Amino acid sequence: MSASWSFGSVAVVGAGAVGLYYGARLAAAGGDVRFLLRSDYDAVKADGIRIESVAGDLHLKEVQAFRSPEEIGPVDLVIIAWKATSNHLLGEILPPLLHAGTQVLTLQNGLGNCERIAEITGPGRVLGALCFVCLNRLDHGLVSHTAGGRLSIGEFVNDDECQRATEIARRFSAAGVPAEASASLPEAQWKKLVWNIPFNGLAIAEGGVTTDVLLQQPAVEAEIRALMAEVIAAASAQGLALEDSLIDFNVERTRPMGPYRPSSMIDYVEGREVEYENIWAEPLRRAEQAGVAVPHLSGLAERIRERLDL
Structure with missing residues (x-):
């Protein structure tokens, strides 16, 4: 991975509280963020994403919303934000979002998620992040953020430079989300x-x-x-x-x-x-x-x- 790695396009997979919140923050800061939506699609297309937040309310009116990964197409960074109970769908959802340099960041709780993604992408393209945040999805496209928000981002395969994690943390920080690169994801x-x-x-x-x-x-x-x-x-x-x-x-x-x-x-x-x-x-x-x-x-x-x- 080049020391100058950066990312442009982003796909957010999983439009619950976590995916909507962090994806909307990146998009509001000018990022090219594309949301894979199911039940929230109609509401988000009609009225965007609304965040009621202790860090400042946000109404993202214009949202790049899609119903399938094929419509989104290959992106530079995929953010997996759904619950781990949906990981059996990764083999169907991930491949249409990948190009040769795509990196995949999971925001999921617990252990074993990076390993599951690595089975599809190879371990060198996987990162994990821990979300220290209080979020609840109140309705379609509506999220309540009552505390926290910090992200701790690390490489699945240990990289002394931790460069991808550093760049992702920098971009989230620029979007108003406290973020840091962790030297040890485990x-x-x-x-x-x-x-x-x-x-x-x-x-x-x-x-x-x-x-x-x-x-x-x-x-x-x-x-x-x-x-x-x-x-x-x-x-x-x-x-x-x-x-x-x-x-x-x-x-x-x-x-x-x-x-x-x-x-x-x-x-x-x-x-x-x-x-x-x-x-x-x-x-x-x-x-x-x-x-x-x-x-x-x-x-x-x-x-x-x-x-x-x-």
Whole structure:
């Protein structure tokens, strides 16, 4: 990859809260951003994308909206923003969007997503980003952004120069999205799991409750902290430098969110498929393979399976 790599055209695959928000920010900054839309297509064509945001509201009136990847055609950068439960469609959706130099960036939660994309594109064209943000899609083409927004972007195949990630981070930063290039994508992924595993998981296991309800119960907060400690231990056993201070940091940053609905909890209560495999099952497997005892994570995974009838 040339040190002068940059990108022009962008395709956003997955028009939920994440895809609409980050894609609209790039487009509003002048980027050539093309959205692959299904259920949101008619609403977005009629009235654009609306973002109600703590970082400043945005109404992107003119949107390049398409119903199929063939209509979009090959682009320089593909951003995968749908839930990992849709990854079985990658083999159908990705090829029409690729040219010889196309790079693919996944904004998905959990582990295993980069590997799935690499099966189609080869590992050298894959990047991952972690979104530290509170977003909810309120309606077709309408997203609520209530906190955060930072992106941590890393290369799937380690590159000492980390040049593609740096350029993508620069472009997002120029669009008003705090972004940084991470020297270690696995470290960033596990750092996100410190929050996702307990809060998304217990929100489901407790029957579909918001984060404030979880933190109002001392026994549940203790379980959150125990789960976080196990995630950090599992990451550390794999040579990843996660600090114990992440426990207090993540708990305390969640308190001001109020009645926040984690994305997996929303999927659960609305009857959609939950990203169980990527957020809980794969981290559990990797922890056990690293020889780390994770009884709290194992127990949470079992509770989630019971809730989901898996």
